[in-house]
Every structure is written in structure tokens, then in C-alpha cells.
Amino acid sequence: MTYSRQPRALSDRFWEKVHQKGSDECWEWTGAVMSNGYGVIKEGSPSRKMITAHRVSAAIHFGPLKPSDVVCHSCDNRRCVNPDHLRIGTQSENIREAVARGRYVRRRHARVLSDQQADEIRTHLGRGRLTQSEIGALYGVQRQVVTQIARGKTYQSKGANQ
Ligand SMILES: [Zn+2]
Incomplete structure (x- = not known):
């Protein structure tokens, strides 16, 4: 040994x-x-x-x-x-905190998505890592909006906000 x-x-x-x-x-x-x-x-x-x-x-x-x-x-x-x-x-905790603090609250009341955000949501849907509810929470919109986008309907954004 x-x-x-x-x-x-x-x-x-x-x-x-x-x-x-x-x-x-x-x-x-x-x-x-x-x-x-x-x-x-x-x-x-x-x-x-x-x-x-x-x-x-x-x-x-x-x-x-x-x-x-x-x-x-x-x-x-x-x-x-x-x-x-x-x-x-x-x-991911840092990201969640940032979402909880600012963006989420702001967009929830606005409920307006830009075309770019709608594109981002399509990307999230394509990846399949998040549920539609989670994606909705991320962008401050209801799940139904995400479902609409998932079904390929054009999201009608309220005027130009880009
Ligand atoms: Zn110390």
C-alpha cells in the first residue's frame, strides 16, 4: 500500500x-x-x-x-x-424580483403589447418552457391574450407604442 x-x-x-x-x-x-x-x-x-x-x-x-x-x-x-x-x-431569482417589482405591475394596468412583445411571446411559446399563464404574468397580460397569440391570431396592439 x-x-x-x-x-x-x-x-x-x-x-x-x-x-x-x-x-x-x-x-x-x-x-x-x-x-x-x-x-x-x-x-x-x-x-x-x-x-x-x-x-x-x-x-x-x-x-x-x-x-x-x-x-x-x-x-x-x-x-x-x-x-x-x-x-x-x-x-432567475433576480429576474423574478425585477419582474415583480416593476415591469409586471406597470404592464398589467396598461395591458398593451407592442408588436415586438407579441413576437417575444411567440418565441416563449415556441420554447415551451413557460406555461401560457407564466408568459402572461411576465408581460402583464391575461392568459387569454397569450392563448390568442398562440392560436396565431394577430394581436391588436392599441396604437403604436414602440
Ligand atoms: Zn460582514
Whole structure:
């Protein structure tokens, strides 16, 4: 039986560089910092990639991250790796929030689609990933409008709004 030298675990190398304080305080990264202010650490063999320290902290505390997961700081301190100051969001969550905040409400009352939006709806229908109700919600129109478009009827937009 042969013993190979084990590379040190990422989490061990990570904790060595963390100035750990109380749970409500920022835990500053004392290792390398990129010019954009985020701490970085080598992912470790076989990878030579550098990864951000706050993502490592999030992965240690919340479990493995998907590449699409976005780790946000609630404290705005980019060097901070305190898991209590980190929150995981996703791109699709960001999109949903944006829809909920602005566009959805505005268009729901207008209920007017431009020809371009009608085209976009046809594209969504073609992809088949969203239901007609979901597409309607995205554009702030009732499902029936989407059904109309799906049936190939020309959507009558209320005047030019492009
Ligand atoms: Zn912090």
C-alpha cells in the first residue's frame, strides 16, 4: 500500500486566513485580495483556479454552490466571509424580483403589447418552457391574450407604442 501526500483541504486553508469575530461582526479575509476588493484563494489541486473567499465560505456553510448562484454581502464589505452576512441568490431569482417589482405591475394596468412583445411571446411559446399563464404574468397580460397569440391570431396592439 502506498501513501500519497494529501493536499491540505480547502476549508483548512480557508480558516487559516479568516479573522473570526462575533457572529454579528465582519470576519475579514486576511489572504490575497483582488483589485475589485474580493478575497481569493486557490481552489487546490488539481485545479489551479483562484476562487473568491466569500463563495468558499458560502459553500462551507450552506452547501455546494451552482455556478449560477450569486453570493451577496448584506454588509457591503467585500472582504467579509462571515456566513451570517452572506446570502445566496440566483440569476432567475433576480429576474423574478425585477419582474415583480416593476415591469409586471406597470404592464398589467396598461395591458398593451407592442408588436415586438407579441413576437417575444411567440418565441416563449415556441420554447415551451413557460406555461401560457407564466408568459402572461411576465408581460402583464391575461392568459387569454397569450392563448390568442398562440392560436396565431394577430394581436391588436392599441396604437403604436414602440
Ligand atoms: Zn460582514
